[in-house]
Amino acid sequence: MIICDTHCDTLYNLQVRPGSHLDVTMDTLKKGGVSLQTLAMFVGPGRKGDVEALFAGMFHQFELLKEQGWKQVDDPSEAVDGEVSVMLSIEGCEPFDPGLEVIDEYRRRGVRMAAITWNHENTLAYPAMSGSTQGLKPYGVEAIRFMQQVGIAADVSHLNDAGVRDILEKCDKPPMASHSNCRALVNHPRNLSDELLRDIFAAGGYVGVNFWPTIVGDPANVDRVVDHIVHMYELGGEGKVGFGSDFDGIERKPEGLTGPQDFPNLIEGLRRRGFAEEDVKNIAGLGLVNYFKRIAV
Numbered sequence: 001m002i003i004c005d006t007h008c009d010t011l012y013n014l015q016v017r018p019g020s021h022l023d024v025t026m027d028t029l030k031k032g033g034v035s036l037q038t039l040a041m042f043v044g045p046g047r048k049g050d051v052e053a054l055f056a057g058m059f060h061q062f063e064l065l066k067e068q069g070w071k072q073v074d075d076p077s078e079a080v081d082g083e084v085s086v087m088l089s090i091e092g093c094e095p096f097d098p099g100l101e102v103i104d105e106y107r108r109r110g111v112r113m114a115a116i117t118w119n120h121e122n123t124l125a126y127p128a129m130s131g132s133t134q135g136l137k138p139y140g141v142e143a144i145r146f147m148q149q150v151g152i153a154a155d156v157s158h159l160n161d162a163g164v165r166d167i168l169e170k171c172d173k174p175p176m177a178s179h180s181n182c183r184a185l186v187n188h189p190r191n192l193s194d195e196l197l198r199d200i201f202a203a204g205g206y207v208g209v210n211f212w213p214t215i216v217g218d219p220a221n222v223d224r225v226v227d228h229i230v231h232m233y234e235l236g237g238e239g240k241v242g243f244g245s246d247f248d249g250i251e252r253k254p255e256g257l258t259g260p261q262d263f264p265n266l267i268e269g270l271r272r273r274g275f276a277e278e279d280v281k282n283i284a285g286l287g288l289v290n291y292f293k294r295i296a297v
């Protein structure tokens, strides 16, 4: 079975906190049977810090992983059962400040998804955590249209509601949320409303469910994570929902989901809830593969 995870912050930790404990290692990925791990290059909380140097550092960490045998793929369809592959993403589009040519450069280096904001306003948009009701900025619309043209998925995790709505209305391809849950289950700005989830799914988008206990709900465990998947299925998410763990970006973890090695527990939790094997396969990874077919350029 192909298992895909659309978000972790491992590269950021390798760059900023060398030597710290990592949830995501080749060992834990193999133990969990993960076929595709997306590695985010995360802008971090240093707002006006040297974004260029930080991202150069994370690209360097990625090169070091590849020297150790980590295999980069350019599309989820390249994921192979029984093998671990990794794909690049961005969390916070601050690197795209200089202009569209930078987006092209990131795409050429293998970036396939980009979260428009993290928790700070940038030149594209406003984050969910800001409480802003303003939509995308003009450069945001331009940059996201260009991202979609060159094959970078617009990732709405961390983006405010008005920004998500703007992507649905002003951009050609359906967005994804790499690591977000249901606001109807846990009322938190980082979670997506039923209305937005319905529209994301109806447009052909995709959502990876986040394991961060704060937005999973109490008691944070495998069953609470499954609750979010069930709710998304009720909103039209069949075949359009998967996993976006946020490992190495979260300190607390749900019981029974403490790292990639625990993915089998979640797969078992889906079966226990009554999901048919076809649905389990979609949620585990095929849904992501199919989303990238829908947004193919």
Ligand SMILES: [Zn+2]
Pocket (backbone or CB within 6 Å): 091, 157, 158, 179, 249
């Ligand atoms: Zn995040």
